[in-house]
Amino acid sequence: MKDCSVGTELPPLTIEATPTFVVSTALATRDFQDVHHDRDAAVQRGSKDIFLNILTDTGLVQRFVTDWAGPEAFVRSIKIRLGVPCYAYDTLTFTGRVTERDGDDVVVSVSGVDSLGEHVVGTVAITLGGE
Amino acid sequence: MSIQEAAERIAARGESAPRAARDAVNQAMVNNWVEAIGDRNPVYVDEEFAAASVHKGLVAPPAMAQVWTMGGLHWTRASDDPLGAMMEVLDEAGFTSVVATNSEQNYFRYLRHGERVAATAKLESVVGPKRTALGEGWFVTTKTTWYVGDEAVADMVFRVLKFRPPSAGPAKTAAPVLRPVISKDTEFFWTGLREGELRIQRWGETLRHPPGPMPPDGDFDAKPDYVFACGRGTVYSYVVHHHPKVPGKDLPFVVALVELEEGVRVMGELLDTDPETVRIGLPVEVAFVKIDEELTLPAWRVAR
Numbered sequence: 001m002k003d004c005s006v007g008t009e010l011p012p013l014t015i016e017a018t019p020t021f022v023v024s025t026a027l028a029t030r031d032f033q034d035v036h037h038d039r040d041a042a043v044q045r046g047s048k049d050i051f052l053n054i055l056t057d058t059g060l061v062q063r064f065v066t067d068w069a070g071p072e073a074f075v076r077s078i079k080i081r082l083g084v085p086c087y088a089y090d091t092l093t094f095t096g097r098v099t100e101r102d103g104d105d106v107v108v109s110v111s112g113v114d115s116l117g118e119h120v121v122g123t124v125a126i127t128l129g130g131e
Numbered sequence: 132m133s134i135q136e137a138a139e140r141i142a143a144r145g146e147s148a149p150r151a152a153r154d155a156v157n158q159a160m161v162n163n164w165v166e167a168i169g170d171r172n173p174v175y176v177d178e179e180f181a182a183a184s185v186h187k188g189l190v191a192p193p194a195m196a197q198v199w200t201m202g203g204l205h206w207t208r209a210s211d212d213p214l215g216a217m218m219e220v221l222d223e224a225g226f227t228s229v230v231a232t233n234s235e236q237n238y239f240r241y242l243r244h245g246e247r248v249a250a251t252a253k254l255e256s257v258v259g260p261k262r263t264a265l266g267e268g269w270f271v272t273t274k275t276t277w278y279v280g281d282e283a284v285a286d287m288v289f290r291v292l293k294f295r296p297p298s299a300g301p302a303k304t305a306a307p308v309l310r311p312v313i314s315k316d317t318e319f320f321w322t323g324l325r326e327g328e329l330r331i332q333r334w335g336e337t338l339r340h341p342p343g344p345m346p347p348d349g350d351f352d353a354k355p356d357y358v359f360a361c362g363r364g365t366v367y368s369y370v371v372h373h374h375p376k377v378p379g380k381d382l383p384f385v386v387a388l389v390e391l392e393e394g395v396r397v398m399g400e401l402l403d404t405d406p407e408t409v410r411i412g413l414p415v416e417v418a419f420v421k422i423d424e425e426l427t428l429p430a431w432r433v434a435r
Contacts, residue, residue, distance in 0.1 A: 028167035030201035054231040062194040063170040071172045075193045079235040
């Protein structure tokens with residue numbers, strides 16, 4: 001059985017936020033806002049470059065936790081708060097640790113950091129599945 | 132109508148009509164999503180693994196809940212969409228930029244292929260104006276619930292910051308402001324404000340504000356000049372104005388009597404500040420609110 005005691009650190013996950021990554025995740029989440037795929041439009045709106053959308057952050061946070069918890073962990077909730085943007089060409093590193101444990105119910109706190117600072121913080125509640 | 136009143140009106144409409152997803156939950160969209168995100172969990176893509184798992188068959192990633200009902204490339208908001216209605220109100224008030232700040236999703240069960248979700252949305256709260264790193268803005272919180280038939284399968288609290296970029300200039304006023312009477316004795320003060328200077332009348336060694344025609348000691352031969360105040364001070368006293376309505380102002384607002392470092396006290400609105408947080412002694416700095424080419428009003432902001 002996986003160690004899920006409070007304080008357990010998750011293995012970090014590093015994401016290279018290439019332009020391809022930013023654009024393909026925006027479109028795979030059906031988010032067609034121009035700032036996520038059109039660099040000229042993003043710059044015109046005051047951004048440095050295209051940047052990750054929030055639906056992708058939710059997906060990445062889920063992946064980060066289930067990569068560790070196993071394919072049958074049941075994801076109950078994903079709560080995230082956004083900080084600095086994650087622009088194309090940046091690198092995003094997720095870290096996390098178990099903050100609550102009640103039987104099979106586990107809460108993981110997650111932080112995703114890029115070169116500008118904390119891009120996303122949040123908590124994921126899961127129920128552990130069979131292994 | 133103030134922003135708060137508009138928000139209350141939109142919130143009172145309750146949940147919007149359900150908007151159905153364009154497509155039922157399907158493997159093609161799941162495949163695109165897991166490839167882009169890099170999620171290799173086999174319960175989304177491996178039929179055999181999924182059948183033997185706790186799910187007893189393929190399921191969709193829960194984090195895709197919102198994806199199914201996203202608008203797509205050529206999309207217009209439904210007329211009863213509360214977020215869209217609130218965005219229009221804030222656009223008109225000059226808060227033209229938007230950024231998502233919070234997403235809190237709860238998943239009551241995983242979705243299966245062939246199920247078609249529908250979403251309803253309601254306005255939860257509108258809080259502001261707040262001073263943020265991006266500019267002055269309002270936090271707009273909505274709650275979306277996804278249904279399959281009558282069964283709620285997921286929900287989300289979503290918050291955006293709708294803000295005025297600092298480059299966008301001064302606030303648009305909804306109505307003309309009350310204009311001061313400018314006399315020969317006070318003209319230097321108003322001219323200074325237009326030029327971004329807070330000028331304080333000086334009679335010899337003595338500073339005097341509000342400026343007047345006579346020195347404090349009543350010397351008829353004395354002539355005043357002025358000094359440039361550094362613009363820093365502390366709240367000496369204040370009132371929170373709730374009623375009646377004032378042209379060009381959203382209620383409530385705070386009017387502060389500020390004691391400058393130079394020792395005189397100057398009155399002005401305390402901008403972008405929650406009335407609950409104002410206290411005597413609060414450090415503030417001067418702000419210049421340009422109304423038009425002729426008139427700039429002195430105001431205060433909480434010192435950083």
